Amino acid sequence: MSSSEPFDFRIEHIIDIIKDAQPAIIGLQFPEGFKRRAPAIASQISEATGVDILISANPCYGACDLDVAILDNVDILFHFGHAQLDDNKYSEKVIFIETRSDTDVKEVVRKAVPEIKGKRVGVLTTVQHIQKLPDVCEILASEGKECLIGRGDSKIAYAGQVLGCNFSVADGLDCDEFLYIGSGEFHPLGVSLATGKRVLVADPFSNEVREVDPRRILKQRSAVIANSLDAETFGILVSTKPGQDRMALARQLKELAEKRGKTAYILTMDLITPDQMLQFKVDAFVSTACPRLAVDEVGRFSAPMLTPQEFEIVIGEREWEEITFDEIRGE
Amino acid sequence: MSSSEPFDFRIEHIIDIIKDAQPAIIGLQFPEGFKRRAPAIASQISEATGVDILISANPCYGACDLDVAILDNVDILFHFGHAQLDDNKYSEKVIFIETRSDTDVKEVVRKAVPEIKGKRVGVLTTVQHIQKLPDVCEILASEGKECLIGRGDSKIAYAGQVLGCNFSVADGLDCDEFLYIGSGEFHPLGVSLATGKRVLVADPFSNEVREVDPRRILKQRSAVIANSLDAETFGILVSTKPGQDRMALARQLKELAEKRGKTAYILTMDLITPDQMLQFKVDAFVSTACPRLAVDEVGRFSAPMLTPQEFEIVIGEREWEEITFDEIRGE
Numbered sequence: 001m002s003s004s005e006p007f008d009f010r011i012e013h014i015i016d017i018i019k020d021a022q023p024a025i026i027g028l029q030f031p032e033g034f035k036r037r038a039p040a041i042a043s044q045i046s047e048a049t050g051v052d053i054l055i056s057a058n059p060c061y062g063a064c065d066l067d068v069a070i071l072d073n074v075d076i077l078f079h080f081g082h083a084q085l086d087d088n089k090y091s092e093k094v095i096f097i098e099t100r101s102d103t104d105v106k107e108v109v110r111k112a113v114p115e116i117k118g119k120r121v122g123v124l125t126t127v128q129h130i131q132k133l134p135d136v137c138e139i140l141a142s143e144g145k146e147c148l149i150g151r152g153d154s155k156i157a158y159a160g161q162v163l164g165c166n167f168s169v170a171d172g173l174d175c176d177e178f179l180y181i182g183s184g185e186f187h188p189l190g191v192s193l194a195t196g197k198r199v200l201v202a203d204p205f206s207n208e209v210r211e212v213d214p215r216r217i218l219k220q221r222s223a224v225i226a227n228s229l230d231a232e233t234f235g236i237l238v239s240t241k242p243g244q245d246r247m248a249l250a251r252q253l254k255e256l257a258e259k260r261g262k263t264a265y266i267l268t269m270d271l272i273t274p275d276q277m278l279q280f281k282v283d284a285f286v287s288t289a290c291p292r293l294a295v296d297e298v299g300r301f302s303a304p305m306l307t308p309q310e311f312e313i314v315i316g317e318r319e320w321e322e323i324t325f326d327e328i329r330g331e
Numbered sequence: 332m333s334s335s336e337p338f339d340f341r342i343e344h345i346i347d348i349i350k351d352a353q354p355a356i357i358g359l360q361f362p363e364g365f366k367r368r369a370p371a372i373a374s375q376i377s378e379a380t381g382v383d384i385l386i387s388a389n390p391c392y393g394a395c396d397l398d399v400a401i402l403d404n405v406d407i408l409f410h411f412g413h414a415q416l417d418d419n420k421y422s423e424k425v426i427f428i429e430t431r432s433d434t435d436v437k438e439v440v441r442k443a444v445p446e447i448k449g450k451r452v453g454v455l456t457t458v459q460h461i462q463k464l465p466d467v468c469e470i471l472a473s474e475g476k477e478c479l480i481g482r483g484d485s486k487i488a489y490a491g492q493v494l495g496c497n498f499s500v501a502d503g504l505d506c507d508e509f510l511y512i513g514s515g516e517f518h519p520l521g522v523s524l525a526t527g528k529r530v531l532v533a534d535p536f537s538n539e540v541r542e543v544d545p546r547r548i549l550k551q552r553s554a555v556i557a558n559s560l561d562a563e564t565f566g567i568l569v570s571t572k573p574g575q576d577r578m579a580l581a582r583q584l585k586e587l588a589e590k591r592g593k594t595a596y597i598l599t600m601d602l603i604t605p606d607q608m609l610q611f612k613v614d615a616f617v618s619t620a621c622p623r624l625a626v627d628e629v630g631r632f633s634a635p636m637l638t639p640q641e642f643e644i645v646i647g648e649r650e651w652e653e654i655t656f657d658e659i660r661g662e
Binding site: 043272 | 366370385564594596612
């Protein structure tokens, strides 16, 4: 990994695997942020090994979003940017390349220390920085703090790792507050809503420290719920992506709707987009797919898009105060 | 079928099948133009039979575009709006509901007769009007014309039926000109380019008769080819949709590119959209997927989008004069 490359695509490791396993043809799958690298990485691997390569061009937003169709055509699929989901792989053909970040986290953690109010600190991050957690704990310990790292459920590959749809490493952690290492708002917001505890964000890319404030997102989600209170007809969305398929939950929600005298249709699809949902005239949608969809695309759908928990509030099966981000939990 | 409903969704037929086969759960798949009908049709079927229903919300543009993922969850999939593709179905679970049109075609055919120059007329249409071909031939015969209807290859369910990607019913038909019954420009343009013969369009929806003029589309395709002449790097697209998967062709094109000293990457995906292709920086794309993609979405991609035949022209393996629409042919 050169100093100009902040992410480690492990090309030498991949070349070693190919030389060893001698596949006739391999697949490469990248999340959206890395797709532009695909041709150059394919050329590098092809020149070193002569292997045939297919590049998955489907949108990819997580380990949940494995390209199932390409598996029929390749001997090995290298899936970049995410850690393995669940204890069991979807297919033996898939090798996860986690693209760890080389970005220093110490500086921003030192910057965060004066902002930490409590003594017991729950530390969280995404897979890109997971190898830096010992550094984080060392700094916290040297400042007299206690560093707590949760194990998480079966969807979680590493202690302390959060996904956009799984905050189980924060479950029952006996800490005063959380320190999240990473960029983006979604993960720390989810932890804040799930635990009700203070969450501090230390962003190693921007070198900024900030406290999560869930008020804006709560107001936004409350508006979506409010706009759905008169809904009579619901479209319940199920994604067929292997890590997002929650058909059993969708059926439960449909029964719940019907018990309350509402009409509900189960709509199944791969990628859910606002454009595609225009085709279906319902009063509100309920997404059992990627929990980020309802939140990140708020206001872009032709009808309010609820999470399962928000739908329960709408039909009176859950209290407004129990609003939280949706999660896809493992065992 | 009521007089206010121009298309026959065969609801009673579907209800009979369900009562007979007693499936626990069925799927409904509609092309884009019919998706808005899905909830009402689902309610009608559910009320009559009590069967559980899943609605496929994935984009659907043809019989090639069967929702494979939904098949895992249903006992029967009713696929609306298209005739069965190929002699063999993809799955025994799929029942094609062709949604024939009740729209009268006689009036527009009578209107077309004075415009017909030759004696021997090849008659073509889409599956929606296929049952009207005897009416068409009767009118032509009464006007002293000879009515010729081609059989087509294995992709074609009915004599005289054209698809947007298959004009095989026009192959070698010993006619002076063609009469196409239907709306839209794509099918008659394809027949015009494939045969070099005059094609008259009789549109029963607008009640208009017009002659196909391929000059504008030829100019447009020539511009796409011209813009690709300097391309060094190609992205060759393969769709994994069951009826569009032409991996063998993609591999041949890649070899051809490499023989000419060019670089080519094979990109596989389900739905190909201009937005998604933005992620890949190449000098030109070659689509082996739905042949309409390059033509209908011209100018919307970040790089010229060629058909396989146009790519052959670009790299000097085919003459410019041999330009034609791409087809996905059967046996």
